[in-house]
Amino acid sequence: MEIDFLVTVLLSSLSSAAILLIAAMGLAVVFGLMGVINLAHSEFLMMGAYAALTITKAGVPYLLSIPIAVAITMAIGAVVEILIISRLYGRLFDTMLATWGLSMVLLQLAVLLFGTATPSINLPQFNISIGDYQLAGYPLILIGVAVIMLILIYLLMTKTTYGMQARASIQEPEMAQAIGIESSRVNTFTFALGCGLAGFAGAVLLPIIPATPSMGMAFAVKSFLAVVVAGPVALTGTALTAIGLGGGASITASLLTSVAGEVFFFIITAVLLWRYPMGISAKWRRKL
Amino acid sequence: MSFSKKIHQSSGLIFPAVAVIMALALSTIMDPYLAFIATSWVIFGLLGLSLDIVWGRGGFLSLGQTAFYGLGGYFGSVVAINLAPITGNSLIWALPAGAIFGAIAAGLLGYIIFYARMGALQSTILSYTFTLLLWSVTQSFKMNIGEASISGDSGLSNIPGIILGFDPQAQTLNPNTSFAVVVIISAIIYFITRWLMRSHFGRIIDCIRIDHEKTELLGYDVRKFKLANFVFSGAVAGLAGALFALWSNFLNPSIFSVQEALLIPIYVLVGGLGTLAGPFVGALVIGALSFFLGTEAGGQTTLILGIILIILVLFFKNGLLGTLNALWQKYLPDPNEATRNSGAVQIDANVLQHILKDAEKQAGPAKSLVSTSLFKQFGGIIPVNKVSRNFQPGQPYSLIGPNGAGKSSFLKTCIGMYLPEEGHIYLGDVEISQMRIFDRVKNGMGVKNQKPQVFGELTVINNLWTAAFSQTRSNAKALEISHKILTMLGLSAHANVQASALSHGQQQWLDIGVVLCLAPRVVLLDEPAAGMTNEETRELSLLIRTLARHTTVVVVEHDMEFVRTLEGHVTVLHQGEVFAEGDIQTLRADDRVLDIYLGRRNHV
Amino acid sequence: MKTYILKRIALSLMIFFAGSSYAQVKIGAIYDITGDLNIFGLQQINGLNLAVEDINAKGGVLGEKIKVVTYDTQSALNKYTQFAKTAVLRDGLDAIFAGLTSSSREAMRPIFRRANMPYFYSTIYEGGACDKQTFITGPTASQQLKPLIQWAIKKYGPKIYIMAPDYNFGTISASWINEYAKQFGGEVVGEDFLALTVTDYSPTIQKIQRSKPDFVVALPVGPSQVGFIEQFAAAGLKENTPIVSSNYSTGNEQVLLSPSAGKGIIASHVYFMSLNTPENKAFLTRWFDKYGKTDAISPEAVTVWNAVHLWAKAVEKAGTTDHTAVIKALESGDLHFTGPNGLVTMEAGSHHTRQNVYIAEGNDHYGFNIIKTFPNAAPNYESQVCDLIANPKLAKHFTPSTK
CATH class of the missing domain: 3.40.50.300 (P-loop containing nucleotide triphosphate hydrolases)
Known part of the structure; x- marks a missing residue:
């Protein structure tokens, strides 16, 4: 097999993994730090994309629209946490059902607000050549974005007061209470952060994924699987599963057929869950 | 015992029986289209029941129920399409075939989940993955089996309706009679389930849900019980799928879709988790609601359903039957009252x-309990380092x-919660070092x-x-x-x-x-x-x-x-x-x- | 006494569920108005309501105003069966307009057959549905692919890469492309079928580069079509390897796609908003008046519009709304209507429509420039296998033997 083909396959598979990781990160943070599975994650991703699209259309540069989209989704996330999630702590499956209801509501609201087909915009694109093959440049940039995202979240969790409080709240909840950490405020922020990360994903994926009300759904299922297979050490674990599952599926699809790639994803998920029944990171000693 | 209390104790028997009698009486006079629609609600209730068995009783939220339902439906249909023309009656083929296939599928999935001792969330997600995988691969799955032709997303058609008569010329029942038949079948399954859940088996299933570890410490192989319960629920789901196929005369892969899978927990929650009769109430309420909204809500159906779901989870955690039960219990004497302030224990x-x-x-x-050079290691930590002990009675x-x-x-190493890397443990003459708890x-x-x-x-x-x-x-x-x-x-x-x-x-x-x-x-x-x-x-x-x-x-x-x-x-x-x-x-x-x-x- | 109470209960239930049943002419619409398929469902229902409004404004049919009963299937399959039965058993409709996916059509078709109710299906689909009560105003796969493949081989060269969704529309379309390639001197150099859950198109894009086709036929629908083209264009491949499609624009993909990526995409379809005919101009004015100015009117909206008008013509021709008479009028062979997309003729034997197929090129403002018209394109395959005049009892879904 030609070397240039292999290099392109590897590079683009890495970018596929990065895209999955970006889409799953918010979910991983919320699951890792609060033990909550947010089934409305895909709708927060969609809201991020619509926010960025609307703001860019209003004349704001695309790069600037991303932080605004993050802020908007964070604010909505905070409201959702206070109104719904905070009443359901410790009830994992109830939270899942409530957020599923929320996702139905948000989806329909988006249809009402934006219609089913919102005109998209030109966003900067470039490409690179490797031998006989051409690759889109933007998905390659996303590899870097994913790495920077991971580093920033790691720093946020280890170097800031919030991060320490958040980790204390999950590792030693009673102790955290005793030393005066207001876990409800920490949780509100954590959930908002997760929603903001979903919004970020929607905004940065906008150049390659069109904004539609149901756009998040395609990512949601695989993101959930990646996060759950990752297990309790959500950040590092999800980074690994995103590369393994997302990248592996992409390579399989390149070498065989698209259907084989999908089947690879689901089968490997099942095998991993079988071998690591509590997630691959269940026995790790690190906590992030 | 007061009259009210007596009724309360057997409410799971009396009320469903009354509902069945009422439904049968209504079936003779109700409008045919209403009978037809209501039949599907009863079938969804049956599917909900299959989830309540594993979730409400067994404590495992399975999102694989629609997979067993769909597989049972497909398999039951294929058998019925080929064999019903010979006998007339379609139920004797479709229902057992659906139930068996559903049970087999649940057995395979359950074996992986329970014997790998998967976590709760992981189990739920694996069952979901199973459903998704089926959804994905059945889109282009084509196969001809005798007279039945499964053709990808175009589905499987020409499924016979509900036929009772044993005669090749026997006609499909009209909607009203079909409704009555489905009600009777569902009632039979419900009463069998209720009996099973009140039997010794059901009590142990309850124990497993309440405290999985303790049940194992009492000497029960919890994996076996969970698997058996799951297989039973798979059979119920498969049977419901076969009934659905006979009802709609058509099946296609969207039966495995995400929406279908997530709808079932809603039926159960709305009716009341663990109540067994609740899913039927839930399916009726949600079915009627989404039917009503589908014709009257001017395109806001999902919006309204989503809001209802959130409100239910937040404020009516126990569902309709659970809330009713709680209200009723307020007016019953509290059997635990006397105990609250009783004295200390004295051993005789x-x-x-x-x-x-x-x-x-x-x-x-x-x-005796003997350990020889018992060794257990976690990473760099060695909590049990070459411990040899000999414990004797006396x-x-x-x-x-x-x-x-x-x-x-x-x-914990003696109990079996940890398995030692080296050394041996003997219980009497038996080596138990690697034995299950x-x-x-x-x-x-x-x-x-x-x-x-x-x-x-x-x-x-x-x-x-x-x-x-x-x-x-x-x-x-x-x-x-x-x-x-x-x-x-x-x-x-x-x-x-x-x-x-x-x-x-x-x-x-x-x-x-x-x-x-x-x-x-x-x-x-x-x-x-x-x-x-x-x-x-x-x-x-x-x-x-x-x-x-x-x-x-x-x-x-x-x-x-x-x-x-x-x-x-x-x-x-x-x-x-x-x-x-x-x-x-x-x-x-x-x-x-x-x-x-x-x-x-x-x-x- | 007891039966009296039961009857009262049953009666009140019936009143609860039954709408008014007094209007003279009633048609039903069963579409996905909510849920994730409503990208298509809303177009269909809007097209239908607009057509009814149009007919009613001109005096209705047989002097009666048409009333529409709408059922929202919420993008869930079991609701199709349910509402189809409701339409048949409860609402006593004169005709039904329903369905998007092939599975929804296959679920409902037998129900309308048993009720002998004229049923209109108006989506682009894989073709081959053959049933006395079913009338199809959307194009079939072969109907649009034949001119497209012929045109593209001539224009770009013989080597074809097929990228299609892994369900019947995709696999059957692929088999047609293979056949037309043979017929017009082309060659299929690669095929990739995409599972429903795919979000990652880079593997396909590399395989396309590897097999060096002269052009790519891309057949996914909606956002996955857009995602693919966006990434294909971003890799800079669009300039050298053109993309053609027989279903692009069905879900208004040209609007969702960024303008620069959309420029130059070749689509074949029975309707484009940029058609310059008086009928289309009138249609657009009506649409904009009712629903507001938009770039997104999909062919589905127009094929539904045509279906309603064809049915109204058939009723007028029959002089009654009686089902058998209307079906007879519909399959008279000379029933036709000039819609926004030109002349549409209902074929007697196949119950499919002859209509114009256009080849158009995407521009950089969410629209198309028409570059070639194939007037009165026939549904060849369906005409060949399905003759409901000779075999009125035929009820089948024909599929070419796929490889």
Whole structure:
């Protein structure tokens, strides 16, 4: 097999993994730090994309629209946490059902607000050549974005007061209470952060994924699987599963057929869950 | 017993029976289209019931129910398409075929989930993955089986309707009669399920949901019970799928879709989780609602359904039937009332002697517990380092040591919660080093953990019965044993009270009684005196000393004073190793032991 | 007494569920108005309501105003069966307009057959549905692919890469492309079928580069079509390897796609908003008046519009709304209507429509420039296998033997 083909396959598979990781990160943070599975994650991703699209259309540069989209989704996330999630702590499956209801509501609201087909915009694109093959440049940039995202979240969790409080709240909840950490405020922020990360994903994926009300759904299922297979050490674990599952599926699809790639994803998920029944990171000693 | 209370106790029998009779009466006069639509709601209720069996009773939220439902539907249809033309009647082919196929699929998936001991969330997600995988691959799955042709997303058509007559010329039933038939079939499945869930099997399934670990410590192979329950639910789902296929005359892969999978938990939640009848109520309410909204809501159906779902989860956690039940119970006398403020437990040593002798007759002489060079490692930490011990009946053995000395790890390795890397454990003549927990219990091990582990929703007597039944496998014998132990504990007055109504101390005693019901030949107790009053501690000390005369007893304890009253052999563990041993007086005089307890330098 | 109470209960239930049943002419619409398929469903229902409004404004049919009963299937399959039965058993409709996916059509078709109710299906689909009561105003796969493949081989060269969704529309379309390639001197150099859950198109893009086709036929629908083209264009491949499609624009993909990526995409379809005919101009004015100015009117909206008008013509021709008479009028062979997309003729035997197929090129403002018209394109395959005049009892879904 030609070397240039292999290099392109590897590079683009890495970018596929990065895209999955970006889409799953918010979910991983919320699951890792609060033990909550947010089934409305895909709708927060969609809201991020619509926010960025609307703001860019209003004349704001695309790069600037991303932080605004993050802020908007964070604010909505905070409201959702206070109104719904905070009443359901410790009830994992109830939270899942409530957020599923929320996702139905948000989806329909988006249809009402934006219609089913919102005109998209030109966003900067470039490409690179490797031998006989051409690759889109933007998905390659996303590899870097994913790495920077991971580093920033790691720093946020280890170097800031919030991060320490958040980790204390999950590792030693009673102790955290005793030393005066207001876990409800920490949780509100954590959930908002997760929603903001979903919004970020929607905004940065906008150049390659069109904004539609149901756009998040395609990512949601695989993101959930990646996060759950990752297990309790959500950040590092999800980074690994995103590369393994997302990248592996992409390579399989390149070498065989698209259907084989999908089947690879689901089968490997099942095998991993079988071998690591509590997630691959269940026995790790690190906590992030 | 008041009339209201009597009705309440058999409400799961009376109300569904009344509903069935009403439905049958209505079926003769209702509008055909309403009969047709309502038939699908009953079928969805049946599917909901299959989830309630695994989720409400078994405690596992399976998102694979629609997979079994779809597989059962497809398989049942294929069989019915080919064979129904010969006999006329389509039910005798479709229903058993659907149920069997659903059961097989659930068996395969359940085997992976339960035998790998998957976490709750992971189990749910794996079942979801299974459904998604089916959804994805069936889109282009094409196959001709006799007269039936499965053609990808175009689905499988020409499925016969519900036909009762045994005659190749027999006609499909009209909507009203079909409705009546589906109601009767569902009622039969419901009553079978209710009977099963109230049987011994159902009680153990309840125990597993309430406390998985404790159930295994009572000697039950929880994996087997969970799998059996899941297979049963798969059969119900598969049968519902076959009925659905006969109802709609058409199936396609969207039966495996995400939306379908998530709709089933909603039926169950709306009706009331764990109520068995609830899913039928839920399916009726949601079905009628989305039908009504679909024609009247002007395109806002999903918006309204989403809001309803959120409100339900937030404010009506127990669903419609659960909320009704809670209201009703407010007006019933509280059976737990008398127990709330009752006095302390007193052990009758004579009765205890008697019980222990009986146990010896039943389970044979006491067994020793021997460990040789037992070694357990977690990464760089070695909590159990070449520990060799020989515990014999006659006197209680205590394990002491400062925090992190490896006492609990050693105990957990003996129980089977940890499996050792090296060394051996023998229970009597049997090597148990790599044995599962429940097998060790069957071989005569009894374990009491630090916190009281009782099944709060079960009555006191049923807590004891569950343990006794595990060893005797006989209802009569189990009842006899549990009543004896109930008397010994002085809890007879509270036999039919829920265990959760007992005080903390009473629950500790009940838990000890539960362990005694197992007629254990070796008893392991983890900090049994924790949280007990002085008076209770004295009683406990007496009990342990009596117990040690008939069985091998090992106690892990913090409380030196309590260890002293046991008057037995003491082992001091330190950093995973045996540090010192002897009787308590000798050890108390040993400076090295004081050093490690006080954290003095030269030995730490 | 007891039966009296039961009857009262049953009666009140019936009143609860039954709408008014007094209007003279009633048609039903069963579409996905909510849920994730409403990208298409809303277009269909809007097209239908607009057509009814148009007919009613001109005096209705047989002098009666048409009333529409709408059912929202919420993008869930079991609701199709349910509402189809409701339409048949409860609402006593004169005709039914329903369905998007092939599975929804296959679920409902037998129900309308048994009720002998004229049923209109108006989506682009894989072709081959053959049933006395079913009338199809959307194009079939072969109907649009034949001119497209012929045109593209001539224009770009013989080597074809097929990228299609892994369900019937995709696999059957692929088999047609293979056949037309043979017929017009082309060659299929690669095929990739995409599972429903695919979000990652880079593997396909590399395989396309590897097999060096002269052009790519891209057949996914909606956002996955857009995602693919966006990434294909971003890799800079669009300039050298053109993309052609027989279903692009069905879900208004040209609007969702960024303008620069959309420029130059070749689509073949029975309707484009930029058609310059008086009928289309009138249609657009009506649409904009009712629903507001938009760039997104998909062919589905127009094929539904045509279906309603064809049915109204058939009723007028029959002089009654009686089902059998209307079906007879529909299959008279000369029933036709000039819609926004030109002349549409209902074929007697196949119950499919002859209509114009246009080849258009995407521009950089969410629209198309028409570059070639194939007037009165026939549904060849369906005409060949399905003759409901000769075999009125035929009820089948024909599929070419796929490889």
